[in-house]
Amino acid sequence: MRLGVLDVGSNTVHLLVVDAHPGARPLPAHSHKAELRLAQLLDDSGAIGDDGVEKLIAVVQDALQAAEDKGVEDLLPFATSAVREATNADEVLARVEDETGVRLQVLTGAEEARLTFLAVRRWFGWSAGKLLVLDIGGGSLEIAFGIDEEPDAAVSLPLGAGRLTAGWLPGDPPVPDDVRSLRRHVRAQIARTVGEFHRFGTPDHVVATSKTFKQLARIAGAARSAEGLYIQRDLKRESLEAWVPRLAGMSTQQRAELPGVSEGRAGQLLAGALVAEGAMDLFGVESLEVCPWALREGVILRRLDHMGTA
Numbered sequence: 001m002r003l004g005v006l007d008v009g010s011n012t013v014h015l016l017v018v019d020a021h022p023g024a025r026p027l028p029a030h031s032h033k034a035e036l037r038l039a040q041l042l043d044d045s046g047a048i049g050d051d052g053v054e055k056l057i058a059v060v061q062d063a064l065q066a067a068e069d070k071g072v073e074d075l076l077p078f079a080t081s082a083v084r085e086a087t088n089a090d091e092v093l094a095r096v097e098d099e100t101g102v103r104l105q106v107l108t109g110a111e112e113a114r115l116t117f118l119a120v121r122r123w124f125g126w127s128a129g130k131l132l133v134l135d136i137g138g139g140s141l142e143i144a145f146g147i148d149e150e151p152d153a154a155v156s157l158p159l160g161a162g163r164l165t166a167g168w169l170p171g172d173p174p175v176p177d178d179v180r181s182l183r184r185h186v187r188a189q190i191a192r193t194v195g196e197f198h199r200f201g202t203p204d205h206v207v208a209t210s211k212t213f214k215q216l217a218r219i220a221g222a223a224r225s226a227e228g229l230y231i232q233r234d235l236k237r238e239s240l241e242a243w244v245p246r247l248a249g250m251s252t253q254q255r256a257e258l259p260g261v262s263e264g265r266a267g268q269l270l271a272g273a274l275v276a277e278g279a280m281d282l283f284g285v286e287s288l289e290v291c292p293w294a295l296r297e298g299v300i301l302r303r304l305d306h307m308g309t310a
Contacts, residue, residue, distance in 0.1 A: 002029065003303065004072035005296045006063055008056070008079040008104055010039035010138025010162050011211075011265070015063040016296045017070045022304045026297065032066040034059045035264045038082035039139050039162045047088040053095055060100045076299050079104045080112055081139030081160060109156020113142035115298030117151045120207050122301055123293045129204030132197070134279050135294060136212040136272050138162035141190075141279070145197045152200050155193050159186055161212050161265075161272035169271060172252050179248045182271065187278045194282050206285045208235065209294035211265060212272035216240060217290050218260030225260070233290040237280045244273050 001021060007014045017030035036059055041052030048056070060077075067075055083089055084106050097103050107115070116135045124131070133151075135142040139160035144151040168182040208217075213235065218224065220243060222233035247255060247270045256266035280288065 001073045002071050003300055004067045004070070004075045005299050006060070006067070006075060006077040006102070006104075007296050007299075008038070008060070008077070008083060010080060010082040010140075010160055011035065011037055012138075013056070013059045013063060014296065015066055016300075017067065017072055018300055020300060020304055022307050026300050026304070030066070030070045032063055034062065037138075037162065039160065040166050042082075042086060045087055046085070048083070048086045048092050053092055056092070057096055057099050060096060060102055064100060064102065074303075075102075076303055077102050077104050078299060079106050080137065080295075081109065081156075081158075081163075084108070085139070085158075109140055109142065110154050112137075112140070112295055113144040113154035113156055114151055115302060116142055116209055116295045117144035117146065117154065117298070118149055118301055119293040119295070119298035120209065120291045121149050122297075123291050124205065124207065128207075130201060132203035132206045132283065132285070133291075134206070134208045134213070134276070134288070135210050136161055136208075136275050137210060138268070141275055143193060143197065143279070145200055145203060153197050155196070157189050157193065159189055159275050161268040161275065164271035164275070165268040172267070173250055174248060174270065176248070179270070179274075183274050183278070186274050187282065190275075190278050190282050197283070206283075206288040207291045208276070208288050209291050211262075212269070213276060213288075213290050215261050215265060215269060216243070216273055216276055219243060219258045222290065229292045234287055235276070235290060236287045237277070237285060240273065240277050240280065244270075244277055247273050 004017045014033040018026040020026040120133050130147045133144045137160045141157045141159035144154040146152040217235040220239040223231040252267040256263040
């Protein structure tokens with residue numbers, strides 16, 4: 001059957017259409033996305049304003065039309081941290097449902113981490129052993145660890161690249177003192193969780209997902225996305241540590257000119273790099289591999305598992 005997953009994230013609203021059935025690998029058929037940046041549309045009270053809600057409704061309607069055009073039989077709509085943490089989340093969800101008919105399932109941070117971990121486990125298989133999975137989104141950082149398909153530990157921290165850029169790095173390029181303050185904040189947040197994971201032992205394989213890690217790996221020399229899904233793409237901490245001060249000295253426009261960096265994501269790349277560097281350092285990771293599957297694929301795989309047992 002043809003499934004669609006509608007991901008209302010902190011940066012983008014992304015419809016991914018796949019052809020799938022239980023026991024088979026989902027095959028991508030179509031991708032439709034819009035840069036909405038919900039995390040940056042919050043007002044001083046933490047609510048998504050009327051303008052932001054109207055934009056969200058319009059984008060969801062466009063995605064619904066795309067899903068219909070592509071013959072989607074079953075749509076799996078969900079929202080992550082930007083909607084989850086909005087002070088008027090219930091009102092926003094009700095308006096979206098009233099005007100589009102779409103009932104967004106709001107995932108908790110732990111659910112995000114577990115579903116991303118499932119996708120990574122399926123991609124690499126059992127031979128990868130114990131996995132440590134890192135995922136930097138627009139609003140949050142997810143960390144998960146385990147040897148099975150369900151992780152032994154899974155946490156979500158408010159360390160998304162978009163959130164941190166808006167709250168900590170107003171300058172372009174940023175002021176060095178602001179960069180240092182953000183670096184301290186990021187490392188203090190991550191350090192609180194390290195002990196929870198270390199008690200499960202050393203990972204056999206460290207994996208990262210998300211656009212942020214893909215772009216960091218690309219500027220550090222990894223293969224272009226045009227070379228295909230199955231090319232191994234690694235990010236070494238040594239390379240990342242060399243890039244962080246360079247990114248800190250660049251304007252958004254200068255970062256957008258780097259290989260693999262999109263104009264829409266360039267402004268938050270430094271914050272993402274500080275989170276990635278902090279996580280790799282505090283968890284003792286010298287090198288990690290970037291996985292092409294992440295949260296959306298995890299949602300699809302979980303749905304297919306349920307279909308297979310129905």
